[in-house]
Amino acid sequence: MPWDLAASDLSDLALGAALLGAGGGGDPYLGKSMAADALASTSGRVRFLDPDELDEDALVVTTAMLGAPTVLVEKLPSGKEVAVALRALERHLGRPVTATMPAECGGMNSMVPLLAAARLGLPVVDADGMGRAFPELSMTTFGAHGLSGSPMAVADEHGSVAVVDAGADNRRLESLARALAVSMGASASMAIYAMSGADVRRTAVPRTVSTAVRLGRAVQEARQCHRDPFTALEETLTRTVYEYGRTLFEGKVVDVERATTDGFARGRARIAVEGTADEGELVFQNENLVARMAGRTLAVVPDLVTVLHAESAEPVTTEGLRYGQRVRVFAISAPPPLRTPEALAAFGPGAFGIEENYRPLAPGSGG
Structure with missing residues (x-):
């Protein structure tokens, strides 16, 4: 059934979306600030629609930011760009848009549809096309x-x-759009993947926004009650489409290599694993793609690899990784729609040049 997201829910959404963003999708807290401003100019709420309740012929358009997360931190959009992009696509298609939807449920991009919805008076569909960020x-x-x-x-x-x-x-399309984004200062707003309500039900990962709100709320309530936020996160994941998550290793960030090239933030980080002589390694392209320790792969895309502050479980984006941070590398199992042969061909390890087969994350103790 439809539900309303209020300004008071934005902190939970920002935290949960950062957890699901696998280190990418843009800074969720910048997105939260923009969404709060947008909601303040309206009724203070945005209506969300369940994908199962969309009319067959509804026109749904996804909205998002495109570009390198490292640039988004310094070149904050005003919020009007996404509304301009959606209206331009609407004119091109020659019919009104029924609702917008996140392209990905991660970081800032979980918030971008709220900007369009608040400015244009549209509802948002509680689903996305990644179940994370890519x-x-x-x-x-x-x-x-x-x-x-x-x-x-x-x-x-x-x-x-x-x-x-x-x-x-x-x-x-990716190649052309990336070139446009680079020419626009390495970040831009977009409206993409126009589809029917029937297509949403057939292709989207359902109810990811409400899941992000639940995850963020569980972690924040655990902190307030002086409970372990990692335990709260693991328990909440078992009641979602993600099924489970666990800590892979914990330690101190000892090195970060990062470069913004071709519209992406690419690099790797090394983490001295607590209690051992081993080092963990993260490889990222906007998002974390693979986590290894002592040369052994512990989790790989499309499973979600996220970095959390060791005590608070606050997510750390790839552009926020710094030397000296004490972190836990936490993995979340990819939902079933991300594990089909078609999905793995589109965004499994091979799509990123990682020469190994995908092995789904299994329950158990960390590395």
Whole structure:
């Protein structure tokens, strides 16, 4: 049934979306600030629709930020860009949009549809196309099930708007859109993957926004009650489509290599594992892709690898990793729609040049 997200829920959503963002999707707390401003200018609430209740022929358009997370921290959008992009796509399609939806449920991009919804008076669908965050537009459950991201609209803070149509080739669309985003200052807002209500039900990962709110609330309530937030997180995950999560290793960040190239933040981090002589390693491309310890892979994409502060369970994005931080590397099992052969072909290890087979995260003790 429909439900309302109020300004008071934004902290829970920001924390939960950062947990599900696998280190990417943009800074959730910047997104929270923008969403709070947008909601303050309206009734203070945004209506969410369950995907099962959408009309078959409803027109749903996903909205998100495109670009390197390291740039988004310094070049904060005003919030109007995404509304401009959605209206441009609406004009191109020649019919009104029924609702918007997150392209990914992670970081700032969990909040971007709220900006469009508040400005344009639209509801948001409680679902997304990744169940986490991925760095490329083609890496969605929508595309894995045969939907085209074209046409898409891209807008920047200067009022520039472009509509891009690459036909059925989502990888070509990614290439064109990434070049546009780089020319727009390495970040831009977009409206993409226009689809019917029937397509949403067939291709989206359902109820991820409400799940993010539940996860964030569980961690914050545990802190307030002086309970272990990691235990609260693990317990809550068992009641979601993600099923479970666990700590892989804990330690101190001893080195971070990071570079912004071709519109992505790429790099790796090394972590001295507490109580051992071993080092853990994270490899990322906007999001964390793989976690290893002593040369052994512990978790790999599409399972979610996230970095949390060792005591508070506060998520650390890839652009926020710093030398000296004491962290836990925590893995969350990918929901079933991310583990199909079609999905693994789109965003499994091979899609990132990782030469190993995907082995689903299994319950058990950490590394």
